[in-house]
Amino acid sequence: xxxxxxxxxxxxxxxxxxxxxxxxxxxxxxxxxxxxxxxxxxxxxxxxxxxxxxxxxxxxxxxxxxxxxxxxxxxxxxxxxxxxxxxxxxxxxxxxxxxxxxxxxxxxxxxxxxxxxxxxxxxxx
Amino acid sequence: xxxxxxxxxxxxxxxxxxxxxxxxxxxxxxxxxxxxxxxxxxxxxxxxxxxxxxxxxxxxxxxxxxxxxxxxxxxxxxxxxxxxxxxxxxxxxxxxxxxxxxxxxxxxxxxxxxxxxxxxxxxxx
DNA sequence: TATTTTATTGCGAATAAGTTGCAATAATAC
DNA sequence: GTATTATTGCAACTTATTCGCAATAAAATA
Numbered sequence: 001x002x003x004x005x006x007x008x009x010x011x012x013x014x015x016x017x018x019x020x021x022x023x024x025x026x027x028x029x030x031x032x033x034x035x036x037x038x039x040x041x042x043x044x045x046x047x048x049x050x051x052x053x054x055x056x057x058x059x060x061x062x063x064x065x066x067x068x069x070x071x072x073x074x075x076x077x078x079x080x081x082x083x084x085x086x087x088x089x090x091x092x093x094x095x096x097x098x099x100x101x102x103x104x105x106x107x108x109x110x111x112x113x114x115x116x117x118x119x120x121x122x123x124x125x
Numbered sequence: 126x127x128x129x130x131x132x133x134x135x136x137x138x139x140x141x142x143x144x145x146x147x148x149x150x151x152x153x154x155x156x157x158x159x160x161x162x163x164x165x166x167x168x169x170x171x172x173x174x175x176x177x178x179x180x181x182x183x184x185x186x187x188x189x190x191x192x193x194x195x196x197x198x199x200x201x202x203x204x205x206x207x208x209x210x211x212x213x214x215x216x217x218x219x220x221x222x223x224x225x226x227x228x229x230x231x232x233x234x235x236x237x238x239x240x241x242x243x244x245x246x247x248x249x250x
Numbered sequence: 251t252a253t254t255t256t257a258t259t260g261c262g263a264a265t266a267a268g269t270t271g272c273a274a275t276a277a278t279a280c
Numbered sequence: 281g282t283a284t285t286a287t288t289g290c291a292a293c294t295t296a297t298t299c300g301c302a303a304t305a306a307a308a309t310a
Contacts (some may be wrong), residue, residue, distance in 0.1 A: 004257055004306045025296080037260045042297065044258090060239045062187040062267075063296070083227055088236070096230075100240070102208055102223050107247035111213070114185045115225070115240040122232035129277045129286055150267080162289045167268065169287090187296080188267070 003047070008036050012044050013053070013068075022057055022065035022084065022093040057084050057093060059116050065093045081113035087121035094121070128172070133161050137169050138178070138193075147182055147190035147209065147218040182209050182218060184241050190218045206238035212246035219246070 015032055016023060023031070025041050045066050048054040057065045065084075081100040086093045093116070100113050140157055141148060148156070150166050170191050173179040182190045190209075206225040211218045218241070225240050 002257075002307080006258065006306075008259075038296095039261080039298075040259055047258095056185075058183065058185045058187055060181075060183045060237070062183055062189070064187070083229075085229075085233060098227050098229060100242075101226065102242070104208075104210075104221070104223060104242075105247065107250050108210060108242075109245040109250055110242045111244035112185070113240075113242050115238075115242075117225075117227070117229075117233075117235045117238050117240075119236035120234040122230065125232050125234055127278080127286075131277075131287065133288075163267095164269075164290080165288055172287095 003051070007034065008040060009044055009047075011036070012041065013048070016054060016066060016068050019067075020094060022067035022095065024063050024065050028066075057116060058114055059084075059086050059093055060118065067093075067095050070095070070097075081115070084116045085121055086116050086118040087124055088118055089120055089124040092121070128176070132159065133165060134169050134172075136161070137166065138173070141179060141191060141193050144192075145219060147192035147220065149188050149190050153191075182241060183239055184209075184211050184218055185243060192218075192220050195220070206240070209241045210246060211241050211243040212249055213243055214245055214249040217246070 011032055011034055012028060015028060019031075025038065025045070028041055028045075029036065029038065045054065045056075045064075048066070049056050052069060054066045054068050057067065059065060083096045083098045083100055084093055085096050100115050102110075104110065136157055136159055137153060140153060144156075150163060150170070153166055153170075154161065154163065170179065170181075170189075173191070174181050177194060179191045180194050182192065184190060208221045208223045208225055209218055210221050225238050227235075229235065
């Protein structure tokens with residue numbers, strides 16, 4: 001299962017890298033300047049997730065959003081579990097540099113976090 | 126839009142109240158001992174949410190889960206934004222009495238929180 | 251460079267969760 | 281007991297995501 005470089009893959013990664021927001025499949029399809037099939041976009045994104053190039057957030061709307069992993073760009077700032085913010089006005093989702101912190105009862109082994117706060121974002125307030 | 130008491134409504138609230146887990150529509154349909162239409166279950170649950178009787182959690186699987194609001198039972202312990210835990214082994218979601226805490230940059234107005242941590246729960250570890 | 255291998259893509263169809271319109275039913279008010 | 285209208289069941293619809301399969305095209309190999 002060696003990965004191959006394709007225009008599709010590059011275009012999607014480029015778009016995500018230059019976006020300040022997490023993007024959904026349909027946002028990517030809308031914003032990208034080449035024609036890519038819906039199923040392909042999902043497959044590319046899921047591969048990115050497998051390779052830890054991007055991470056997936058599921059919002060309250062039940063949709064998947066994708067954003068590049070900052071920790072991959074700069075391994076030193078390991079912001080593994082951070083909050084996401086969903087603005088109800090401009091309907092965007094962004095990664096915040098705010099770590100998710102908690103103290104859990106014993107016996108719980110946390111492997112992943114999907115934390116989305118929603119309200120009005122910086123730009124809209 | 127005055128609410129009416131129906132067997133359906135009572136049965137669903139009973140089930141949720143006696144469950145230690147948050148339940149999805151299909152879990153409710155499976156666990157309940159009367160036959161209720163899928164659309165009806167959703168409508169009842171959404172009404173409960175409107176009335177702050179239950180709250181909705183959306184997990185990484187994109188599905189909606191519902192749990193009774195503890196704050197409604199006991200208004201003194203206002204656990205408004207708490208963590209939820211999704212066990213990947215027994216595939217359940219539960220409310221934890223752990224508050225979601227964060228310090229956000231100025232300009233963000235948080236209205237709601239949907240925070241689900243996942244891994245292995247107390248029972249399964 | 252030509253050929254082979256197989257990862258990737260596009261297409262269409264399938265799946266699954268959730269919602270909606272509408273007519274029938276049944277709580278509640280009168 | 282009757283009228284009002286919230287609630288329900290049914291079927292159809294929408295939307296997000298996945299899957300099978302054949303065609304395409306990177307990358308490896310000769």
